Amino acid sequence: MTELEQRVRLFIYRFVIQHDRCPTLNEIADQAGVVPIEAQEMLERLESDASAIVLSPRTGNLWLADPFAAMPTPYPVEAEGHRWFGMCVWDALGILALTGFDGQAPTRCPISGEALTLAAARGKLTQAEGIVHFAVPAADWWQHIGFT
16 A cells, blocks of 8 residues: 555545544545546555455445545444444444444344444443354455445
């Protein structure tokens, strides 16, 4: 990963945390000082090399800056006036850990539909109930991250 790609990756994460959304291709290009096609190529390299971002197969836009999803999902995270989304409950917990903010991740059991809430304060879970089941081993998650 080049120094510029590292800076862009850091910019993406800081942007998501501050703005509750992923940056657009133009915002990334402006920050990197490149034209949009160069920014797109950089994102494609980051996707294949760093396994930290995922681009939408349909649009090429950011789909995931792991653990942040670029669109609403059933796994919202609410913390200190922000609202982000994870692709799964594991990502929701990852958002709370990554930001270090006190917050909660209200969701529903995918089987029963029962409301569930995970909460964290000072880096520790303060409310958690239920069982988390992963159908795919963690070592295989990135093989088909959209499914996982």
